[in-house]
Amino acid sequence: MKGIETILADVIWSLRAGGATERYAIDFDPNKPPGSELELSVEPLKTLHLPTLKENILRLYDLLFCAPDRADEPFDQFQLALNTLLDTGKTLDEIDTLKSSLSKSRSAAEKDAQDLTAFRNQVTHQKISCMRKEVKDLLATYTELFPVCEIFKRVDRKVSESQEMRLYKATHSTRDGIQKMIDWMDLPDFRVLQHTWQSTIVHELQNAALQTLPESYRKLKRVNTNHALVEQACSDCILVVKLLKIFMSKLSRADNEAVLQMPPDRHLALLRATSTINKDSSSLTIILDRILYGLDYRPNPAAPLARDAAQAMEVLNEYFDLQQGSHPRLDRREFQDWSTHWHKLFVIALERLHDSYEFAHPRSGET
DSSP, X not given: OOOHHHHHHXXXXXXXXXXXXXXXXXXXXXXXXXXXXXXSSSHHIIIIIHHHHHXXXXXXXXXXXXXXXXXXXXXXXXXXXXXXXXXXXXHHHHHHHHHHHHHHHHXXXXXXXXXXXXXXXXXXXXXXXXXXXXXXXXXXXXXXXXXXXXXXXXXXXXXXXXXXXXXXXXXXXXXXXXXXXXXXXXXXXXXXXXXXXXXXXXXXXXXXXXXXXXXXXXXXXXXOSOHHHHHHHHHHHHHHXXXXXXXXXXXXOTTOHHHHTSOHHHHHHHHHHHTTHHHHHTHHHHHHHHHHHTOXXXXXXXXXXXXXXXXXXXXXXXXXHHHHHHSOOHHHHHHXXXXXXXXXXXXXXXXXXXXXXXXXXXXXXXX
């Protein structure tokens, strides 16, 4: 029979690789009753699978690296560690099954934002993938440190201290990530959408304003002698991005009562109106690339962003106009006034951008 440390190392490796661990359960725990089948839904992920996974990760760390006083009971400790690993494997299998079921609604959601539930399933699928990667990375750390720490032997604490600290940080980082996902699953659908706006659209716009567009400008400046025109085009691109970021940040705020109280069909309309902003905002980098490389001149290259903003404003204004007579609210009026003023500034910024792009593009006179 394999040594107990080798067996545990094999199980950890199998979990990391996504392989089966049932053969170890048969060898060492044949009388354990099978777990009851759970209804395939997202609810068990929040109430059962993720809490179990978080608990097992912490228990495994305690068993393998925080129990030197039990080194004289290696087999008992081994049984506890093995059972924890097997339960972790079973939990991960159940999570993967759930993830597979979400793929069906994910495909539909990517083709068309049918409803907020389909959108939520799509985001849940993505978050499960990220969480599974964190667990895989943690198991990789176990695989690497397992032979070093010699869990069933009393070792020089100075030798293993740095390795244990590394594993401690990895374990608690994974634990915190799982807890954040549990907390996220408690959010209502629109707050999930707001979180997604913040983590994707707002984040990408911030990156474009601070990194992507300035880097494109630096490239242009090195090869283009007309620095003033190039600088104006780049500045106008950044202004458009910053204004769009302000708008999306406002929509994403948890205290934006005017938007939070909109009905689900209006939230869905906002999802659809904003669904292409990330893709369309990439056209701003293309604007500078067209100047840099002398590509074909195309008028109004930021028109898709103008359309996105107009569609979002249409959703907001239609709703707020309907509410003015029967249910007047100060927060709605204030937000409508703010968004109307913002849109005027955004339209002006787009017009400036199209003008500066035309002046800076070396082939604009050919059309």
